[in-house]
Amino acid sequence: MNRIFRVNMKDLTCKIEEVPEAWAGLGGRGLTSTIVAAEVPPTCHPLGPNNKLVFAPGLLTGTPAAQSGRMSAGAKSPLTGGIKESNAGGTSAQQFAKLGIKAMIIEDQPEAGKWYELHVNNDGVTFHDASALKGMQNFDVIDAMEAKYNPKIGVCSIGIPGEERLMAANISVKDPDHKIRSHGRGGLGAVMGSKNIKVITIDDSEGKKVEIADKDKFRAAAKVFAKAMLDHPVTGEGLPIYGTNVLINILNEAGGLPTKNFLYGSCEHHDKVSGETMHDVIASRPNGHTKHGCHAGCIIQCSQVYTDDKGEYITSGFEYETVWGLGINCMIESLDDCARIDNAMDNIGIDSIEGAVLIAVAMEAGVIPWGDGKETLRVMNEEIGKATPLGRILGNGTKSVGEAYGLTRVPVVKGQGIPAYDPRSVKGIGITYATSTMGADHTAGYSIATNILQVGGHIDPLQKEGQVELSRNLSIATASVDSTGMCIFIAFPALDIPECLPALIDMINARYGISLTGDDVVELGKYILKTEKAFNDAAGFTNADDRLPEFFEYEPIPPHNVVWDFSGEEIDEFWNF
Amino acid sequence: MKITVKLFAIFRNDRFKIEDREYPKDATVGDVLTALDIDHPELGVALINGRHVDTETVLTDGQTLSLFPKVGGG
Numbered sequence: 130m131n132r133i134f135r136v137n138m139k140d141l142t143c144k145i146e147e148v149p150e151a152w153a154g155l156g157g158r159g160l161t162s163t164i165v166a167a168e169v170p171p172t173c174h175p176l177g178p179n180n181k182l183v184f185a186p187g188l189l190t191g192t193p194a195a196q197s198g199r200m201s202a203g204a205k206s207p208l209t210g211g212i213k214e215s216n217a218g219g220t221s222a223q224q225f226a227k228l229g230i231k232a233m234i235i236e237d238q239p240e241a242g243k244w245y246e247l248h249v250n251n252d253g254v255t256f257h258d259a260s261a262l263k264g265m266q267n268f269d270v271i272d273a274m275e276a277k278y279n280p281k282i283g284v285c286s287i288g289i290p291g292e293e294r295l296m297a298a299n300i301s302v303k304d305p306d307h308k309i310r311s312h313g314r315g316g317l318g319a320v321m322g323s324k325n326i327k328v329i330t331i332d333d334s335e336g337k338k339v340e341i342a343d344k345d346k347f348r349a350a351a352k353v354f355a356k357a358m359l360d361h362p363v364t365g366e367g368l369p370i371y372g373t374n375v376l377i378n379i380l381n382e383a384g385g386l387p388t389k390n391f392l393y394g395s396c397e398h399h400d401k402v403s404g405e406t407m408h409d410v411i412a413s414r415p416n417g418h419t420k421h422g423c424h425a426g427c428i429i430q431c432s433q434v435y436t437d438d439k440g441e442y443i444t445s446g447f448e449y450e451t452v453w454g455l456g457i458n459c460m461i462e463s464l465d466d467c468a469r470i471d472n473a474m475d476n477i478g479i480d481s482i483e484g485a486v487l488i489a490v491a492m493e494a495g496v497i498p499w500g501d502g503k504e505t506l507r508v509m510n511e512e513i514g515k516a517t518p519l520g521r522i523l524g525n526g527t528k529s530v531g532e533a534y535g536l537t538r539v540p541v542v543k544g545q546g547i548p549a550y551d552p553r554s555v556k557g558i559g560i561t562y563a564t565s566t567m568g569a570d571h572t573a574g575y576s577i578a579t580n581i582l583q584v585g586g587h588i589d590p591l592q593k594e595g596q597v598e599l600s601r602n603l604s605i606a607t608a609s610v611d612s613t614g615m616c617i618f619i620a621f622p623a624l625d626i627p628e629c630l631p632a633l634i635d636m637i638n639a640r641y642g643i644s645l646t647g648d649d650v651v652e653l654g655k656y657i658l659k660t661e662k663a664f665n666d667a668a669g670f671t672n673a674d675d676r677l678p679e680f681f682e683y684e685p686i687p688p689h690n691v692v693w694d695f696s697g698e699e700i701d702e703f704w705n706f
Numbered sequence: 707m708k709i710t711v712k713l714f715a716i717f718r719n720d721r722f723k724i725e726d727r728e729y730p731k732d733a734t735v736g737d738v739l740t741a742l743d744i745d746h747p748e749l750g751v752a753l754i755n756g757r758h759v760d761t762e763t764v765l766t767d768g769q770t771l772s773l774f775p776k777v778g779g780g
Contacts (some may be wrong), residue, residue: 355739362750363778371715378714382772395756404779405715416754431779449779474735575780582778583751589759598722622776 130156130231131337136247136254139237140325143254146171148231154643155190158214159612159657160232161203165212166660168234170324171667175316176294176323181233182235184225184285187614191339194636195355198222198309198424199326200302206315207570208296208483208526209256209543211665213315216611218423219302220331224283225249227336232431235324244292244327246274251335259327264289264475266514267301267309274330275307283331288478291318293516295524298322299485300480301475304433308445310423312512313480315545317527354619357629358428359643361622363584368431368618369420373449375404375550376577377457379673383581384554384688385590388457389499390489391547394554394686402456402464407447410464415440429618436470436621444472450571453549458494459505466502470509477514479524484509486546487527491553493533494705496523515518538680543568543670552677553686553693555590556582560600560695563675564703566661572617574604578624585624591689597702605706613637655706662704672701707767709738711755714774717744729765733778736761750776 155163161183182204189197200222206213215224227232228251246257262270266288269380274284291298291463298318298351299311312318343349359365377399380386384394414436421432423446434445446469448475452475455467456637462604488508491590492499496519499509507532513521522533527546540547545568552559557576565573576599586597603620610617613633622629634645664672681693712724722740730736737750739745739761752759753772765771 262742362776367715367777368777368779370776375715375777376779379751379774379777382712382714382753382756382774405718544763572780577780580780581751581777583758584776584778589758591757618778 130191130226130229130563132229132231134230134233134249134254135495136233136653137233137237138326141239141256144252155610155612156190156231157185157199157208157216157614158203158608159183159653160660160692161201161214162212162657164232164234165203165205166664169205171205172669173205175205175320176317180205180320180323182317182320182324183232184221185232186222186225188612188637189640190222190343190614192636192640194351194704195358195426195428196597196619198426199612199614199616200225201611202300202312204317204318204320204590204666206568208316209545211543211568211668211670212619212661213317214567214611215310215312217302217310217316218427219282219304219310220424220614222298222332222614223425224331224336226339227584229334229337235326237621238323239325242575244325247326247329249329249481250332254433259557263292267478268476270328271303271307273310274328276346278330278332280307282329283333286478287318287321288330288476289514289516290524291322291478293521294319294322295479295513295516296520296529297478297479297487299478301478301555304423304446305425306445309475310446311475311480313482315567318478337660341640343639346638347639350632350639352627354632354636355428357626357632360618363418363511363621364429364618369431371404371408372431372433372447374407374447377403377453378405383554383590385551386453386457386580387549387551389460390458390493390538392538393553394551395688398462399457401462402452402467404449406462408425408454411435415433416442421445427616431618437465443468444475447471450549451481451485453579453696454489455505458489459483460500461505462500463502465556466506470502471558472507473506473509473514477509479513482565483526484550485538487523487530490527490536490539491523493536493538494530496534499523499560530553538684539678542677543653543674545569549603550577551686553691554689556593556695557588557590557596557599559693560596560700561604562702563606563677563700564600566652566658566665572607574600574607575617576600576622578604578620584621591691591704593695597699601703601706604658605651607654607656609650609654612657654691674698675700675703691702709763710770711719711738711768712772712774715777716758716775717773733758733765734761735763735765736770739773744771744773746774750774
């Protein structure tokens with residue numbers, strides 16, 4: 130990957146640039162955050178002309194390495210006001226890698242009212258009138274682009290919420306089965322909409338295999354790495370059978386499953402929407418698939434295809450956070466209803482974590498009855514999906530709903546909805562939520578592995594000791610992994626199987642003909658976090674933003690009846706590296 | 707003594723979801739695993755009344771024991 134595509138939406142040009150030396154060793158999140166920090170004024174309006182939308186595949190994307198098909202998207206987030214990276218599976222990352230595109234940087238804005246399709250191929254980017262696509266949701270956009278080109282065309286698109294620059298809007302990426310994966314978090318769909326880009330299409334037919342400097346070394350390391358994925362019980366057995374939703378029951382038992390808008394830590398009807406139940410439902414229905422990969426080369430296969438009892442497709446990529454958000458936090462007991470709402474969020478293009486968390490707050494406000502899946506589906510499609518006045522209040526995220534209705538139990542950090550683990554009863558993840566440069570984000574430093582799942586050791590989730598160090602170490606490691614194009618689930622074998630992480634580093638070295646060490650990888654993670662934090666600081670954030678909502682401090686959560694009890698000084702120790 | 711045992715994921719296969727079962731006084735988590743014919747290395751997480759415990763932990767009457775194989779997600 131040796132080219133930067135620099136797209137200017139004001140004069141509708143694409144310059145193809147060489148990769149600056151300073152960016153050569155970066156990919157994925159490391160590259161998007163470096164570019165955003167270097168080129169976006171931190172105080173700019175995220176929806177204005179000075180923000181930039183950056184796409185970058187990872188360092189290993191396009192190689193035969195298992196799990197390496199993730200694409201990073203970055204910008205200043207309209208939801209958090211800080212730097213954002215959100216990565217997704219699908220086909221776009223490997224298509225970019227095949228075309229030798231290390232990053233695509235989209236700048237400025239066109240004349241108001243005109244909508245564009247950016248068509249990416251080996252020659253650069255061309256700009257097509259997309260006015261006929263305006264007002265379409267994502268699945269129709271994919272159909273239209275496949276009809277215009279061919280079924281192999283890559284598609285990244287926004288629905289109406291993205292067009293209307295709602296802050297929960299995501300960027301939807303076509304997956305290998307013509308369905309959708311998402312750059313979900315942080316409102317990047319609104320940034321794409323602010324640049325009047327309805328869709329990006331990718332034709333990689335003139336692309337080439339990525340070059341590998343030392344093929345034998347790469348092959349040997351890739352074999353060790355893939356074996357680690359298959360040997361580890363989490364990636365080799367638990368995730369393929371039950372999907373990520375296997376976590377519902379274990380978080381419920383541990384008292385860390387936020388229920389009814391973070392009022393309780395466990396839920397009576399948890400088993401109705403658990404991973405075990407979901408597996409049995411899918412397996413019992415025609416055309417259902419319990420295993421599915423979000424990108425070519427995925428051997429974990431934690432996704433699934435969820436159908437109704439007649440075998441009609443309802444959704445895929447039905448993840449734990451979404452099932453938790455709808456099934457537990459919103460109290461919607463019907464898994465079919467949850468699946469239909471998940472599909473609606475894919476179609477209209479909003480983040481399924483933010484979407485579910487904001488609905489729970491809307492339920493607390495009395496906008497939707499608790500547990501009403503049918504009304505939630507209607508609100509998704511008819512209000513948020515059409516950007517009605519109510520839909521705008523909701524579609525601008527959890528914080529927006531809380532402010533509009535005068536509520537105090539509003540689970541956000543830096544304006545972003547808190548995911549599926551309660552920070553009072555899983556304290557390590559609370560440190561990650563508080564300190565993440567991305568706003569509340571469980572993937573930024575996934576302490577659940579060690580606090581709850583006993584992967585990589587064990588630190589008692591209810592005690593404060595060791596949590597800051599755990600969150601810091603995981604956050605540094607995650608920033609590096611997010612730069613490789615790897616799925617975050619490689620962390621499970623990487624934490625437990627000694628050969629796994631060295632094999633990952635060997636693959637990077639063999640790919641580029643370099644000699645990184647484990648220490649270099651740690652330093653990369655530190656550099657990324659510090660670069661992101663410097664951007665946020667310059668945007669106006671202080672350590673007062675590295676805090677959880679106040680209600681966590683005075684509302685004890687059953688069953689353990691614990692509160693969030695870290696002082697500001699203790700949280701700030703996170704940045705002591 | 708009576709212990710409520712909850713099983714999850716593949717531990718449910720050919721066993722049960724939840725049962726109240728009798729065990730001898732001073733039985734450990736490991737004894738329960740053995741009685742259920744679960745190899746100890748297969749255990750991912752054991753919780754007694756929602757708190758993490760190890761296989762040496764001694765049970766007392768009326769407790770709830772939740773047993774998980776090695777699972778994960780995100």
